[in-house]
Amino acid sequence: MSGDNSDRVDFQDQPITQLLVKVATRCNIDCDYCYWFRDASVYSKPKLMSPDVQHRLLQRIEEHVVTYSLVDFPIILHGGEPLLWGVANFHRFAEACDAISSRTGCDIPIAVTTNGVLIDDEWLTCFEARNISVAISIDGPAHIHDLHRKTFQGTGTHAAVERAARMLVSRNIGVIALAVCNPAYAPRHYADFFAACGISNYDIMIPDATVDERPPSIAAFYKGLFDLWLEANRTTPTTDIRIISDMITALLGNNSPTEGVGHKPVELCTVMTDGSVEAHDVLRIAGDGYTSTHFNIFDHAIDEIRKEPRWKAARDASINLCAKCRQCKFMNACGGGYLPHRFSKTNGYDNPSVYCDDLYSMFENMQSILESHLYVSKPDGGRVNVHDTLA
Numbered sequence: 258m259s260g261d262n263s264d265r266v267d268f269q270d271q272p273i274t275q276l277l278v279k280v281a282t283r284c285n286i287d288c289d290y291c292y293w294f295r296d297a298s299v300y301s302k303p304k305l306m307s308p309d310v311q312h313r314l315l316q317r318i319e320e321h322v323v324t325y326s327l328v329d330f331p332i333i334l335h336g337g338e339p340l341l342w343g344v345a346n347f348h349r350f351a352e353a354c355d356a357i358s359s360r361t362g363c364d365i366p367i368a369v370t371t372n373g374v375l376i377d378d379e380w381l382t383c384f385e386a387r388n389i390s391v392a393i394s395i396d397g398p399a400h401i402h403d404l405h406r407k408t409f410q411g412t413g414t415h416a417a418v419e420r421a422a423r424m425l426v427s428r429n430i431g432v433i434a435l436a437v438c439n440p441a442y443a444p445r446h447y448a449d450f451f452a453a454c455g456i457s458n459y460d461i462m463i464p465d466a467t468v469d470e471r472p473p474s475i476a477a478f479y480k481g482l483f484d485l486w487l488e489a490n491r492t493t494p495t496t497d498i499r500i501i502s503d504m505i506t507a508l509l510g511n512n513s514p515t516e517g518v519g520h521k522p523v524e525l526c527t528v529m530t531d532g533s534v535e536a537h538d539v540l541r542i543a544g545d546g547y548t549s550t551h552f553n554i555f556d557h558a559i560d561e562i563r564k565e566p567r568w569k570a571a572r573d574a575s576i577n578l579c580a581k582c583r584q585c586k587f588m589n590a591c592g593g594g595y596l597p598h599r600f601s602k603t604n605g606y607d608n609p610s611v612y613c614d615d616l617y618s619m620f621e622n623m624q625s626i627l628e629s630h631l632y633v634s635k636p637d638g639g640r641v642n643v644h645d646t647l648a
C-alpha cells in the first residue's frame with residue numbers, strides 16, 4: 258500500500274454485516290470464466306456442508322446477532338452450485354434461521370445464487386415456503402449465454418436456465434437475474450431478453466479481471482445500458498438494473514447496497530463447507546489459496562475473522578484507495594472500482610481499477626445526464642434540480 262495516509266478516510270468498524278455460506282464446492286456445469294475454480298484449493302474442501310458444520314454455523318450465527326444486537330443479518334447460500342446441497346438441507350437451514358429470528362428479533366433474510374439447472378417444482382415450493390430469494394445466473398439470450406456457460410460436454414446451458422428463470426417468475430419468489438457483461442454485444446440484447454422472460458430486476462456485472470489483465474472496454478456498453486434504464490423508467494419505475502441504480506445511488510452521495518460500487522468497507526465473511534472462514538470470496542481471482550485463513554467456526558466466533566491479517570488486508574484495501582483514486586472527482590461514487598479489479602501481483606490492491614478509464618467515463622456520462630434531466634421532489638411539492646443536489 259502507499260505510505261501516504263494524508264487523504265485517507267476513516268470508517269468506523271462494523272460487525273460482519275453479511276455472511277456468504279458455501280454449502281457446495283463443486284458445480285454441475287462448466288463456465289469458462291468461473292473465478293471459483295481458478296483456485297485449486299476449493300477441491301480440497303468437502304463437496305457439501307455436513308450436518309455438523311451446519312449445526313455449528315447456526316450456533317455461531319445466533320451468537321453473532323446476539324453479541325451485536327443486529328436487526329438484520331443477510332445470508333447468501335452459494336457454491337459451486339448450492340442446489341447440490343439438496344432441498345431438505347435448504348428447508349432445515351431456513352427453518353433454523355427462522356427460529357433464531359424468533360428468539361433474537363433479528364431478521365435473517367436468506368438468498369441463494371444458483372445457475373438454475375436443477376430448479377424444479379420442489380425447489381420452487383421450498384423457495385416460496387421459506388421466503389428464500391433467488392439470484393439466477395443467466396447471461397441474457399442464448400447466443401451470449403452459451404458462449405461461456407456450458408455443460409461438461411461443451412453444450413450450452415441456456416435452454417435449461419431460461420426454463421428455470423420463467424418458472425421462478427411464475428411464482429411468488431423474489432428473483433434477480435445476474436448476467437455478466439459481454440461488451441461485444443449491445444445491451445439491448447440483454448434488456449429485450451429479460452423483458453421477454455418477465456424479469457424486471459436484473460444486474461449485468463462487469464467481467465472479473467485483475468490489473469494484470471487487459472479486458473476489453475466496457476464504457477460504451479454501460480452508457481447504452483443507462484440509456485435503456487432511462488427509457489424503461491422515464492415515467493414509472495418498471496425495470497431495476499442493479500449496477501445502474503447502484504451507480505446513481507453512489508453518485509447522489511448515498512451508500513450503494515452492493516459492494517462493487519462506492520467507497521465503503523467490505524465487511525463480508527465467507528464460510529466454507531468444512532466450516533473454515535475465508536476472506537472475500539471473489540478475491541480468489543488473485544490466485545490459489547489467496548482467501549484461505551486459519552480461522553474456522555468450530556474454534557472462532559464469526560467476528561474473529563476481523564483479526565485475521567488476510568481478511569484485514571482486503572477490508573483495509575477496500576477503503577484505502579491508491580493516490581490516483583484519492584484525487585479523482587468520482588472517488589466517493591466509484592470507490593476505486595470493485596476490489597478484485599484493483600489487484601495486481603506487484604502492487605496488491607494499491608491500483609485504480611483495471612476498468613478505471615471506463616468507470617470514469619461511465620460516471621461522467623451519468624452525471625451529465627442526471628444533471629440535465631432529473632429533479633428531486635421535495636415533501637412540500639417543490640423540486641430541486643439534481644445539479645444542485647450533486648453540488
Ligand code: SF4
Binds near residue numbers: 286290294337372
Ligand atoms: S455456475 Fe457458477 S460456480 Fe458453476 S461453473 Fe458457472 S460460474 Fe462457476
Ligand code: SF4
Binds near residue numbers: 585586588614
Ligand atoms: S474512476 Fe478511476 S481514478 Fe476514479 S475512483 Fe474510479 S478507479 Fe479510481
